[in-house]
Amino acid sequence: MAHFDTEYQRLEASYSDSPPGEENLLVHVPEGSKSPWHHIENLDLFFQRISFLHYNEQFDYVYNLHQKNGFTCMLLGEIFELVQLVFVVAFTVFLVNCVDYDILFANKFVNHTDSSKVTLPDAILPVDVCSARIRDNVFVIFIILISGVFWLHRLVKFMYNICCYWEIRSFFINALKMSMADLPYFTWQEVQARIVEIQKEHQICIHKKELTELDIYHRILRFKNYMVAMVNKSLLPVRFHLPLLGDTVFYTRGLKYNFELIFFWGPGSLFENEWSLKAEYKRGGNRLELADRLSSRILWIGIANLLLCPVILIWQILYAFFSHTEVIKREPGSLGARCWSLYGRFYLRHFNELDHELMSRLSKGYKASSKYMNCFMSPLLTVVAKNVAFFAGSILAVLIALTIYDEDVLAVEHVLSSITLLGVCITICRSFIPDKHMVFCPEQLLKVILAHIHYMPDHWQGNAHRYETRDEFAQLFQYKAVFILEELLSPVITPFILIFCLRRKSLEIIDFFRNFTVDVVGVGDTCSFAQMDVRQHGHPAWMSAGKTEASIYQQAEDGKTELSLMHFAITNPHWQPPRESTHFISQLKEKVHREASGGQQGILTDNAVFTSTHSLQSDSEPHSLIANLLMGPPSLSSLHLGREGSINPVSVGASEGASALRSLSPISSSIHLRGSYPSARLPRPDQPALAASRAMTGSGTDAQTISSGSSAWEGQLTSMVLSEYASTEMSIHALYMHEMHKQQSQGELSRHTWYRQESDESSESVNEDLESTRNFPRSSTFPCTTTPHQEGAAHHSSRQQRRHGGTTDSVPGSSRVQRTPRVPLGGWSEETRTGRHHDTVPEEGSEDELPPRVHKVRSVTWATVGSF
């Protein structure tokens, strides 16, 4: 043994369980074996670090510049923002101090000599009077002063930004070889691909040889990922239980600004610079002290908010007034329109999802969402609204008629204003009267919404028709009026939230940042959730069971890790995920493929179905096909198909979904393979969808391989198409995963009810069915050993079959096809029923029956997904 000179330390006798703090006394290990020297680097690297900082921010700027369509647009935008600020302040001051309202309202007569007309200049006070009034008014001067300071701050920031953006502009032009004029034609994916290329040549990030897409995303979204994770783990105090209003969500821009100020960039925040958490927050030792410090900081910021509250409030009111009044006057209905709430944006956002991706996703879901919300017209309100509209309308009609007869009526006092008011009233009432010709199916609509927004709480499924669900959805998708109101209230409420709610959470926040921050080489400290590592943060109920090692504290809720991973892998097909994640993705994709190929065979063996798909795809745009599929649940799809004018078996829904997915999946896989298109996957070249997709794929891969040389337009086109496909694929995967999750979490239950219904219809088929479900998993194409069950199924789905003339009966090998229609039908109604018991009935899984159940669940799920 080597001889050491180290001295022994006395280990104090402690017979009680030593509290954690005592360690420091006992043991001399060294404050900071993970110490400040962690981040000190070679002095020689110092200058490189500066450039690191530079480029760290640069990605942010690159993204912004790209999203703002180039330098000129961005410059103009910023300038106008500054001008707007000046204008709002100046105009308000002018309105308050320099207008003689008596003249304007004709309470006072102007003694003009030549005419009796009042002109606008008459109403304006002369300059000296005006300035004297301003000078006398201390409050106004105070406001002007504050806004002046604010404006100067903005101006400095603007200058700084301009410098940065100018550099980024030259970065675009020189390094990325994109001219500013062409910039709008490039998608972000292409810009990103070029950055990755550039890194290989120029080493813009010195810590790493190659940049991955994930690195770039991490840098741009560093803080947003934290916020998303904090919302996901319900760390931020944004949900409140109010005595009258019930559960509410209050999350405004002001609150968000304050959160960011506290956590990320304000003075004394947790981060010491753009990319690294302060060292002391990385150690658990003095967490209590740090939490104290944080909470006192929150207190001070809250107090500052409270003091500034009047100023901010006035600003908010003015801003809201100037920006919204005109719109409301023009179309009062816009107040009844909805928008995605700020909370919703954070709840629905994936980890590592850029703004434009999120916005396009949410915008796609907008129509379905508003339709869904419109389902819930209260009949009472409708009756009232109808009658109010009637009365208001009659008065309005009379007034208008009188005006038409003689326009002097308008000159009568308040006639014009009452006409305007009545008009507004009618418009509002009309928004409460549902469209007669609309057919609503909340459950399906919610599915369609889910396909776009990708997240929803478990208990919504099957409860789409309930008001509770609607109310909760309304938290994500709120009225614009509510949004504006919340923004107005925000300055008043924010300080109280900070002082009373956030402060209590300071210890949790400290723990959160310590536990969920990882240092990624070349990126700095990022939120560990954003690594999307299924192993670290997977949720066992979201198909990562067995792969995840996360404790409950570490699990991301709502399958965020899994869905984000899927989303990121689909949007960035070049990205190489870490091993476990690759495994997860490939497993999922394989599952989908297997189900899809089952469906594919169903199609190919079935001529009737084939023709029907043919007819469906007449409008050759793949996305609308998918849209059809998504919109078309069994009950609705018959409507759709009826419109198409061809008679289809219901099973078309299922196999369509499969084929759609299949026609999509070669694309993504061929991107991976860089053009090696698996021709074996194309059994029939004359099938339009596949042929089309092959064409797409061909061009897509060509574009991918030669994109650097190809013209901007071409790249633009193909990458647009590809991103469209990606989003569709993601939609389907999201639905699939949610289905899986649902089945996983309540599979046992649904099976029971399932059988009960089965036994209602034909008691002897129960056992057979049990057998057949056990057989089922052995081949994805469903063995033909299930004749008794087939009868049951046929019996069960006879309603459907009758409607469509029973075309599928004679089809060979179509037992799957026959089986599938039954599933959604029974499935839907059952799920609604079981969904209600979701909370009360505990899950009990008997272990020996687990494997068959799981398999059955998968097949059923696929069928349901496919039949949208």
Place this chain on the structure above:
Amino acid sequence: MTARVRFKMISQIFILSSKGDHLIYKDFRGEAGKDSINVFYEMVTALSGDQPPVVMTHKDLQFIHVRQGGLYWVASTKTNPSPFTIIEFLNRLAALTKDYCGSLSEKSVRMNFALIYELLDEMVDYGYIQTTSTDMLKNFIQTEAVTSKPFSLFDLSNVGLFGAETQQSKVAPSVAASRPIMSSRGEQGGKNEIFVDVIERLSVVMGSKGVLMKADIQGEIRIKCFLPSCSEMRIGLNEELNIGKSQLKGYSSAVCVDECRFHQAVKLDEFDTFRILKVCPSQGEQTVMQYQLCDDLPCPPPFQLFPSVEKDYVNRVLIFLKLRCDLPPKSTALNVSVTVPVPKGAISMSQELSSPDQTAELQPKNKALLWEIPRFPGGAQLSALFKVDVPGLSSASLLEVGPVSMSFELPKQTCTGLQIRFLRLSPTQTGLSQRWVRYVTHSDSYTIRI
């Protein structure tokens, strides 16, 4: 019977000093002549390189040896025993010697030869291994260990005046643990001590720009127990100790370890939940737990080197080394030595060192220069300039200034952050027993490429 036992027959056991002096020689079976010692020593020294093979054969005689404490511990045998049994036995012999003599060195072996012969008598009978358990042997060994205790003022200052807690009573010198377990009756009182060592070995390879290329940590927790009888000892480790590899960790203060092994006597029923090791230690030294961490350094590497090598005149190489210690400012590194390979044929060297306590010397035999720094405070940066005269220097020979290797000792540091939370004896014994802990990180191999 013979078939089973024959494999464990040992003909001779002898202990040689590094210079080949015969310290201990015992022949059990008379199968081999006494000249086998010389044969062995010639074989060992004839081989170049630091590590001669553990098992060597000469005619029909097989030598199995280990090196511990700078000594050769050799067993020779004519039969064909399991080499691992013998190696284990030799290691155990060395450990026992250390336990009984206090420390392991040529001097202590020389002084305690009677004790060691007594030990060997009890352990081996006619070439057959009997027992190696300290508890068993305790009953048979009568000889007192002879220790050479240099008189030092330090020991005096250890005595607190009027029982006052002096600074020294919080700290025990590193030699405190190296005393024989069978201490003389005279100083029995107050010496019921337990020493816990947490020792980590660092193997680091760094690239030329300070890039970490390989980093392994091997650690062990050793107990040296001087209690005459101890029922059970509970050792609490950090509660946040993770075992198993995971790719990314948060900044939680968790201590991560890839894998660990325990002494067979350790009971682990409380380990999973509370990270408590339960062990009934016998007297002497035991390794309770071994652990390792591969390809990961929870702390940054303790030393960074910024070298520059230039050709100065025709026959002179200029080696400028800047060494920075990245430890926290309060801690220091001890016994730092830096070995820089120099071109072949270097004859002389002149040096410029930043402080007088550092030394540097050229070792032409090893083609290396050795720079030694006895104390190196954390955060400091030392530089040294060496001018090496090499006749017939070519530009190619500049490349011979190869990877720099370092050795050092970091007291009060564990790279993994592993700590002993507490050490409790149950049943709750007298307060007489004293517990000591020390944390050391030392370099196993620390190589920096130039």
